[in-house]
Amino acid sequence: MPRRRMARRMIPSHARVVIIGGGIMGCSTAYHLAKNGWKDVVVLEQGRLTGGTTWHAAGLVGQLRGYQNLTRLIQYSTRLYAGLEAETGLATGWKQCGSISVARTPERMTYLRRSAATANKQGVACEELTPRQAGDKYPIMRTDDLVGAVWLPGDGKANPADITQALAKGARTNGVRIFEKTRVTSIDTRDGRVAGVQTTEGSIKADVVVNCAGQWARQVGRMVGVTVPLYSCEHMYIVTEKIEGVPRDLPVMRDPDGYIYFKEEVGGLLMGGFEPQAKPWNKDVIPDDFEFGMLPDDWDQFQILMDNALIRVPALEKAGIKTFMNGPESFTPDLSYILGEAPGLKGFFVGAGFNSMGIASSGGAGMALAEWIVAGEPTLDLWPVDIRRFAGFHGNDAWLRDRVAETLGLHYRMPWPQREHESGRPFRRSPLYDRLMARGAWFGNKMGWDRPNWFAGLGKTPDMQYGWGRGAWFDAVAGEHKATREAVTVADETSFGKFLMQGRDAESSLQHLCTNDIAVPVGRTVYTGLLNERGTYESDLTVARLAADKFLIITGSAQVTRDADWIGRNLPQGAHATMTDVTGAWSVLSVMGPRSRTLLQKVSKADFSNEAFPFATIREIDVGYATVLASRRTYMGELGWELYVPAEFAVTVFEALHGAGGDVGLRDMGYYAIEGLRLEKAYRAWGRELTPDDTPWHAGLGWAVKLDKPGGFLGRQALIEARARPLARRLVSVVLEDSEPLLWGGETLLRDGRPVGDLTSAAYGHTVGAAVGLAYAQREDGQAIDAGWLQSGRFEVDLAGARLKARVGLRAPYDPAGARIKG
Ligand SMILES: Cc1cc2nc3c(=O)[nH]c(=O)nc-3n(C[C@H](O)[C@H](O)[C@H](O)COP(=O)(O)OP(=O)(O)OC[C@H]3O[C@@H](n4cnc5c(N)ncnc54)[C@H](O)[C@@H]3O)c2cc1C
Numbered sequence: 001m002p003r004r005r006m007a008r009r010m011i012p013s014h015a016r017v018v019i020i021g022g023g024i025m026g027c028s029t030a031y032h033l034a035k036n037g038w039k040d041v042v043v044l045e046q047g048r049l050t051g052g053t054t055w056h057a058a059g060l061v062g063q064l065r066g067y068q069n070l071t072r073l074i075q076y077s078t079r080l081y082a083g084l085e086a087e088t089g090l091a092t093g094w095k096q097c098g099s100i101s102v103a104r105t106p107e108r109m110t111y112l113r114r115s116a117a118t119a120n121k122q123g124v125a126c127e128e129l130t131p132r133q134a135g136d137k138y139p140i141m142r143t144d145d146l147v148g149a150v151w152l153p154g155d156g157k158a159n160p161a162d163i164t165q166a167l168a169k170g171a172r173t174n175g176v177r178i179f180e181k182t183r184v185t186s187i188d189t190r191d192g193r194v195a196g197v198q199t200t201e202g203s204i205k206a207d208v209v210v211n212c213a214g215q216w217a218r219q220v221g222r223m224v225g226v227t228v229p230l231y232s233c234e235h236m237y238i239v240t241e242k243i244e245g246v247p248r249d250l251p252v253m254r255d256p257d258g259y260i261y262f263k264e265e266v267g268g269l270l271m272g273g274f275e276p277q278a279k280p281w282n283k284d285v286i287p288d289d290f291e292f293g294m295l296p297d298d299w300d301q302f303q304i305l306m307d308n309a310l311i312r313v314p315a316l317e318k319a320g321i322k323t324f325m326n327g328p329e330s331f332t333p334d335l336s337y338i339l340g341e342a343p344g345l346k347g348f349f350v351g352a353g354f355n356s357m358g359i360a361s362s363g364g365a366g367m368a369l370a371e372w373i374v375a376g377e378p379t380l381d382l383w384p385v386d387i388r389r390f391a392g393f394h395g396n397d398a399w400l401r402d403r404v405a406e407t408l409g410l411h412y413r414m415p416w417p418q419r420e421h422e423s424g425r426p427f428r429r430s431p432l433y434d435r436l437m438a439r440g441a442w443f444g445n446k447m448g449w450d451r452p453n454w455f456a457g458l459g460k461t462p463d464m465q466y467g468w469g470r471g472a473w474f475d476a477v478a479g480e481h482k483a484t485r486e487a488v489t490v491a492d493e494t495s496f497g498k499f500l501m502q503g504r505d506a507e508s509s510l511q512h513l514c515t516n517d518i519a520v521p522v523g524r525t526v527y528t529g530l531l532n533e534r535g536t537y538e539s540d541l542t543v544a545r546l547a548a549d550k551f552l553i554i555t556g557s558a559q560v561t562r563d564a565d566w567i568g569r570n571l572p573q574g575a576h577a578t579m580t581d582v583t584g585a586w587s588v589l590s591v592m593g594p595r596s597r598t599l600l601q602k603v604s605k606a607d608f609s610n611e612a613f614p615f616a617t618i619r620e621i622d623v624g625y626a627t628v629l630a631s632r633r634t635y636m637g638e639l640g641w642e643l644y645v646p647a648e649f650a651v652t653v654f655e656a657l658h659g660a661g662g663d664v665g666l667r668d669m670g671y672y673a674i675e676g677l678r679l680e681k682a683y684r685a686w687g688r689e690l691t692p693d694d695t696p697w698h699a700g701l702g703w704a705v706k707l708d709k710p711g712g713f714l715g716r717q718a719l720i721e722a723r724a725r726p727l728a729r730r731l732v733s734v735v736l737e738d739s740e741p742l743l744w745g746g747e748t749l750l751r752d753g754r755p756v757g758d759l760t761s762a763a764y765g766h767t768v769g770a771a772v773g774l775a776y777a778q779r780e781d782g783q784a785i786d787a788g789w790l791q792s793g794r795f796e797v798d799l800a801g802a803r804l805k806a807r808v809g810l811r812a813p814y815d816p817a818g819a820r821i822k823g
Contacts, residue, residue: 011179011201016040017373018197018206020184020220022049024160024358025351026212027167028366029373030176036374039175042206044199046183047291049168050161052214053358055292056327057160058237058270060252060263061360062099063124064115064152066415066746067384068758069693070336071122073364080363081158088173090166093159097251097264100134102141102149102312104257109147110468111415113800114746116150121748121755127151128801138253140245140315157252157263160359167366183288187224187348194224194347208373210349215330216286217338217352218395226342227395228387230353231404232281232328234295236302237272239265241320256412258308268319273305274356278408281328284397295326329356331404333394333424335411337361339369340378340387343565349373350387355407377532381691388562393448399424416466417744418444418453418473418672426450430494431587431650439668442473447557449495452670454480468800469742473672474764480673481766484636487665488593490657491674493642494650496588497541497560499553499567503577506549508711512572515696515705515713518543518551525616525631527704529696530566531715535722537690537699538566544618544631552618552629552644553579556686570714587650591657592640595664600641602660606630608641624656625649636674637681637814676763679772682733682812688745688760689731689774695722698776700731700810726784734759734773735813736797737805743771743797750803751777751793759797768813773797777808 017033019026022045030043045051061081063074081094103109112128119126127150134149135141168178179201187209188195196205211228213220221228250264260273279301299306302324310316330353332338338353351369354361371379383389394400406423413419420443426433428448436443440456442464454473456462465471483489501510510518516528522545530539539562541555555563560583567579591600597608606621607613618631626649631642645653658666684690684699696705696719707716734749743762748755762773779785787810796803807813 009179011182011199011204012042012177013203014205015042016206017042017208017210018204019043019210019212020197021045021052021212021214021216022168022178022180023052023054023212023214024050024164024167024362025214025354025366026210027164027171028362029210029212029351029369030171030178031167031174032367032370033373034171034174034176036370038374041171041176042204043171043176043178044182044184044197045178045180046288048180049178050164051291052216053327053329054164055161056294056325057359058261058263058272059093059157059160059359060261061156061158062152062252063155063360064119064122064126066118068122069380069382070384071124073368074360075124075364076367077360077363078154078156081163084163084166084170088166088169090162090169092163092166094156094163095158095249096154096156097249098151098153099155099252099254100129100138100149100151101254101256102134103147104145104255106147107414107468108257110800112148112150117748117798117801118746118758119152121758125153137251140243140313141253142312142314155252158359163359184220189224189345192344192346194345208347208349210351210369210373212351214352215328217330217350219285221342221350224345224348226345226348226350227390227392228338228350228352229390229394229400230330230332230338231397231400232283232286232330233278233404233408234281234298234301234326235272235329235356235408236298236305236324236326237270238302238321239270239323239325240268240316241322242267243269243315243319245315255308255312258312259409259412260305260308260312262309262313268322269313269316271305271309271316273308274409274411275301275304276409276413278405280401280405282401293327295328297324297326329354331355331407333390333400333403333407335407336385337365338387339365339382339385340372343388343561356411378692381693383687383691386562388565389558391447391561393428399427414466417468419466420444430492431647432492432494432654435651435654436492436668441668441670444671446495447560449557451495452492452668454670454672455668477670477672477676477764478766480667480669481676483665483667484593484638484669484673484677485767486594487667488591488595488599488661489667489669489673490654490661491590491592491669493588493590495557496583497555497557497563498582498586498644499555499564500580500582501551501553501577502549502580503575504549505572505575506551506577509571509575509577510543510551511709511711511713513567513570513714514543515715517706517709518545520545522547523617523619525618525633529690529701529704530563531696531713531719532692533715533718534692535695535715535718536692537686537694538692539563540684540686540690542633546618559686585647587645587647589643589645589650589653589657590640591643592634592636592638592669594639596638596640599657599661599664599666600630603656623653626652626656628653635683636677637683672763675761676765676772679761679763679774680765680767680812680814682774684731684774685761694776695719697722697727698729698731726782728779728782728784729776730785730810732775732777732785732790732808732810733813734775734795734797735765735768735807736771737807739770741771741799741804743773743799745773748798749775749777749806749808750796750798753796765813772813
């Protein structure tokens, strides 16, 4: 029907915030900014509201996510959607119909039981069902081939376009101005900040620009050199004519082993899914005019979903098909969305890449992004979706295209505990990659780096079978673990992030950022936290002083973009200090174990004695023909040195170590062994034990905080205030009493039968002979967690519904003597 021409409203010349994109995310962000009192907000949409991806979404809203804060955001979405109609007068189609997820295999049922335990801990109602009970709730489903199911009564469905219009109305009512048919063509910047936008209707000066451009967000980011790594895939569903026995309040049903989901739609069924091998929409540039667009039907691609749907709901056989919907949706490299202020460009925020969860997520994600904009930093830990988990190289189109073909299917693929991405690899490689491969390395991937997880042995092919139990990897890892405790191992840790901080103000700048005192003599290293104003962790890292005005900063592989951004933003005004990312220039070989001194002494003329080379020192040494930096420290709880090797000498040093290692029992070690070793010693890891929700007091790292150092540090005041309150939340070590079961992290910790926390990390502790982990325990009564409270409780871990007895304490499970590391 021809649209009546309306007089165009003029866009303003200035706005506090310009949001690019009138889909559900742009409208939600605008709505929440206005609710936060920021009313001078403009939304620009190149077409009509919802015309991007939002209009054709299926509208399923499932609450449960693997990460508690993301679940909380979706729980918030459900509350928001339920109340929007009353607030705005516009219907949203929200219906809390509940959802059922079914399991065809015992392994899937184990996963569902684990999810149920997590859900109940997170306050999401979730109940296990027998196949018969599942059939009672969903009578047209075949159940004789099922092992079981879970039921989430709080899940629901909604009409995506209606929710978006309601959010837009709520935003407008609070002062937001929305302009359709207005395309942003470029973004202005000045002195490392956004300054405004140019559009087809004129220009707008702005303090903040928000990229909510859906699948266009990659190209909008490129307008200002910001990497937004997402790529579109074709995503399909069908809608049937009415089917007998489909009531309007039929729950949503998911059958992940068959890759499919179902939702009631006008008395028929909407059926779609996430096929294992997706079809990228082969467009490196998404056309501007792809509005209310659809892609051609592709029954070949849909066949695997249809075959499975006919197994689960036989009534589909006779149902007429009303609609075949094929619409593109953007997917990210890790199936999590992208949120936050772009590294390197102040005032430019991103909320995009929703991986077919944008309807469920955007209510909460828009609220979180609005709070982030208003507060200038995230108000809760959102690391799994933080834009700073990516780097510039993640924006490569060819890589993204290959990766998203896999990520779409990961929604329903079995989420095995050690599952690794298969596509787009190897991506970043250590110079030792081929040599490690020849030694039977099974590689995992972090921040693009292919890194050995375990070794099958020289000339052997690793047989990695995913599962909930022990595979071939278990004994191999046990051997690596034992060798580190009793002899010596070498691990390629080239993926560590490395920065050089240089300049006459390098020391004072780092002092301002670090909790520990880094004003140490040349040749010393210091472990430290980096905190925000709230006194919670932004990072933890090691600072090595190489000269009066030169520091080497060593940080976790995943933290590089984030740390560079955080440090860059928080350098004192006018400081004469520059930071350079030298990650790729240096390889790292960790030589760890009681015989590490003997081994190194064989390949170097340096003196490795305790007197000449004490703990927490770093110096230049020779290893064979190479000159390297050796740093005496450990993350595994044994005597050892990390060797920082110029990349071109990595092979030389590796060969020298292995050439001399035979008589001292040298073995290669991978990241699985590192994880077990560090957890036995209760060493914390960024992103798991150390997050923006935790202070050093919670984490038990008060020893790395120097409250009295001259000039103080960022976050000091908040720490002083926090210290006055009882420590009702505290990191504790967990060891299972039964030596058999494995823990993977994420399990619930119970005290006297009541949930008190989740395991942030877990692995098998081969020295203590049982699964070990770390968990934040929380006291409901607000009193301090101390040894008395820990000793007087009966602790258990919920492992997929089974309750396993555990020992819990404030000390590391394995701690023979500090002297072993330091002596
Ligand atoms: C078949 C299918 C089924 C789905 N089912 C579900 C589901 O059941 N549950 C669920 O949670 N999610 C589902 N989704 C996903 C959901 O639709 C998306 O995640 C969500 O709509 C993304 O919203 P958005 O606001 O980020 O993007 P969009 O809706 O695409 O909005 C972005 C807007 O930005 C505009 N824009 C781009 N560039 C510019 C520019 N330069 N200037 C001005 N404007 C610009 C675009 O025109 C577009 O309107 C499904 C998706 C598909 C394809």
